[in-house]
Amino acid sequence: MSTKEEILSRYRRNMKVKGQYDMPDLDALNGIEYADAVSQFIAMSRTVGGEVVTLEPGADVNEVIRKAYPEAKVFASNVPGIAIAQRNPDTVESAQELNGTDVGIVQGDVGVAENGCIWVPQTMKERAVCFISEYLVILLSRNNIVSNMHQAYCRIRMTDYGYGCFISGPSKTADIAQALVMGAQAARGVTVILTD
Amino acid sequence: MSTLHSKAAQRFLETNKNARWHDDTFWVLRAKRDVMAHELDEWERLRDVACAIKRHTVTHLDRYLEQFVGNAERNGIHVHWAKDAEEFNQTVLSMLRKQGVKKMVKSKSMLTEECGMNPYLESHGIDVVETDLGERILQLMHKRPCHIVVPAVHITQEEVGHLFEEKLGSEKGNYDPTYLTYQARLSLRDEFMTAGAGMTGANFGVAETGDVVVCTNEGNADMSTSMPKLQIVAMGLEKIVPDYKSLAVFQRLLCRAATGQPTTSFTSHFRKARPGAEMHIILVDNGRTDIIGEPEHWETLKCIRCGSCMNTCPVYRRSGGYSYTYFIPGPIGINLGMLKDKVRYADNVSACTLCCSCDNVCPVKVNLSEQIYCWRQGLDSIGKADLVKKSMSLGMKYLFNHPQMYDTALKFAPITNHLPHVLMYNKLNGWGYGHEMPVFKKQPFHEIARNILKDEDKKGNI
Incomplete structure (x- = not known):
């Protein structure tokens, strides 16, 4: 008998719990709804340590990124229209080559007002760009902001790469003396650029 | 009268000058959790639903495990099963050896602690690097976690400073948490860059999609798995949830309950290996299929380790x-x-x-x-009942079954209020050990009640 069969038959033998436990009706569960989900999203993004800027009509997103990170030299992105990127996570030989990136720029799909999460599906060969960069810029359409996670999980899609992450603000830790520090292992700061 | 816990607790309070800080720190986490809970009208409903989903899932686990594994395998993931810690450790080691891996980075996993994986792999020549900052500090100090979410909370910043001076070459006397965190970041960055394998635990496994979901604040699970050619997931059988709708419920509860944040910074969904890499999931039993057979204790399988x-x-x-x-x-x-x-x-x-x-x-x-x-x-x-407590309980049982003796005992009980301290607070009196004795009233409650009833009876009210 394989270990799998051994474990499953052991479970079936021992499963003597009395009573029938059915799945609850999750469609009946209503999460918090915000009258102005965009404002709530912006406020929550700041609470979790992120910055939010709005891309004004006619403005160049490259300029907005440069302005947000005036000292940055190395940019990495495969997002169309990001002309300032010298590195492309699709064409690098290995993920390690992305080390030393000052700012990574990625496209987010769905923003969540209740907790500042943004669904970032993998749309590049090396997803390391989302984590290895010192700072991360996430582009997000203001039309794709929902109130809560229930709505978000109904909307998110995986790409063929088979990886996606809800990112809410920068990497953080309070492991030393419970003092909150931004920038543990991944991005030290996050700027969300809201587009139309 | 004392258990190993109570003796250790006494030492903790006597010798640890941060005992008060420890108490306050965790109370702050509890208070932050309350703020989060009160912000959501649906909080209690979420708890009810989470409980119901878990009860359903752990009582239909075979079905959901098969579904999860079927989907994961269709996504190209290699799934392994381990009946106990030994089989788990051996599976990990053979996987690492097959790929010639000398160093593995990993994010926090209570399951690998449970299985004693790190010492096992280290004894077989594998360099295992913890990448959660708290876990890394403890690993360098050769200490074990004191909490499942904030494992190094008991270590002071001065202690971390001294440790990093010695191990990472940080500045002498710099105990600033921001500086120390940055030193760890630099050192761990080198480890991520050169590791041959990355391991994570699993907060959830989604049956409907085959996703493994890992929640971290540091992003270390993603750093650990974005560079190496081999990704290994260590997952307890009970981590399965049916679908994304269920996952939404737990994602909303987990971090709010754990640290009082609205979410972890990263909620990572791993469905396939990254290009050119391999992904393996090891499903570990190690006693879980016995827990389901415990009529009074099976619900511990619902725990999400917050x-x-x-x-x-x-x-x-x-x-x-x-x-x-x-x-x-x-x-x-x-x-x-x-x-x-x-x-x-x-x-x-x-x-x-x-x-x-x-x-x-x-x-x-x-x-x-x-x-x-x-x-x-x-x-x-x-055979683990405390003998003193046992004899005291037997004595009380006898007393409670003999009302006259009970009345007499109560009549004389107030005398103990005036006894010298040393007579009441010594090792012979288990109840006086470690806590204050109650003050006995001159008139016991049942006597007061009896008198009231008598009076009311006289007035003809009864």
């Missing part, structure tokens, strides 16, 4: 994680320890005042204190 029962527990807060003999402390650890080996870990069941606070904060409504009570009731049958 640690909120520890944060709220008055005993945990005032005794610290190392006072418990099982590697997971606090209310859930007491129960999991007893399920692992009830003779070996029986000392921990005394670490509970039955205040039930843990039951009230648990996001999946595990009946933690009720279960601890059950374990205590069974101590005598495994």
Whole structure:
């Protein structure tokens, strides 16, 4: 008998719990709804340590990124229209080559007002760009902001790469003396650029 | 009268100058959790639903496991099963050897602690690098976690400073948490760049899609798995949830309950290996299929390891994680320890005042204190009942069954109020050891009640 069969038959033998436990009706569960989900999203993004800027009509997103990170030299992105990127996570030989990136720029799909999460599906060969960069810029359409996670999980899609992450603000830790520090292992700061 | 826990707790309070800080720190986490809970009208409904989903899932686990594995395999993931810690450790080692891996980076996993994986791999020449900052600090200090979510909370910033001076070459005398965190970041960055394999635990496995979901604040699970050619997931059988709709419920509860944040910074969904890499999941039983057979304790399988029962527990807060003999402390650890080996870990069941606070904060409504009570009731049958307490209980039983003797005893009880301190507070009186004795009233309650009834009877009111 394989270990799998051994474990499953052991479970079936021992499963003597009395009573029938059915799945609850999750469609009946209503999460918090915000009258102005965009404002709530912006406020929550700041609470979790992120910055939010709005891309004004006619403005160049490259300029907005440069302005947000005036000292940055190395940019990495495969997002169309990001002309300032010298590195492309699709064409690098290995993920390690992305080390030393000052700012990574990625496209987010769905923003969540209740907790500042943004669904970032993998749309590049090396997803390391989302984590290895010192700072991360996430582009997000203001039309794709929902109130809560229930709505978000109904909307998110995986790409063929088979990886996606809800990112809410920068990497953080309070492991030393419970003092909150931004920038543990991944991005030290996050700027969300809201587009139309 | 004393268990290993109570002795260790006493030492903690006597020798640890940060005992008060420890208590306050965890109470802050509890208070932050309350703020989060009160912000959501649906909080209690979420807990009910989470409990119902978990009850359903762990009682239909075979079905969901098959579905999860089927989907994961269709996504190109290699799935392995391990019946115990030994098989798990061997599976990991053989995987690493096959790929010629010398160094593995990993994010926090209570399962690998449970299986003693790090010492096993290290004894076979593998360099295992913890990448959660708290876990890394403990690894460099050769200490074990004192909490499942904030494992190094008991280490002071000065201690971390000294450690990093020695191990990472940081500046002497710089104890600034921001500086120290940055030093760890630089050092761990090198480890991520050169590791041959990356391992994570799993907060959830989604049956419907085959996703493994990992929640971190540091992003270290993603750093650990974005560069190496080999990704390994260590996952307990009970981590399965049916679908994304269920996952939404737990994602909303987990971090709010754990640290009082609205979410972890990263909620990562791993469905396939990254290009050119391999992804393996090891499903570990190690006693879980026995827990489902325990009529009074199967609901511990619902636990999502948020640690909120520890944060709220008055005993945990005032005794610290190392006072418990099982590697997971606090209310859930007491129960999991007893399920692992009830003779070996029986000392921990005394670490509970039955205040039930843990039951009230648990996001999946595990009946933690009720279960601890059950374990205590069974101590005598495994030869672990305290002899002093046992004889005192027998004495009380006799007294309560003999009303006249009880009345007489109560009449003379107030005398003890005036006895010299040393006569009441010594090792012969278990009740006076470690706590204040009650002050006996001159007139006991039942006598007052009896007199009232007599008066009312005279007035013709009864």
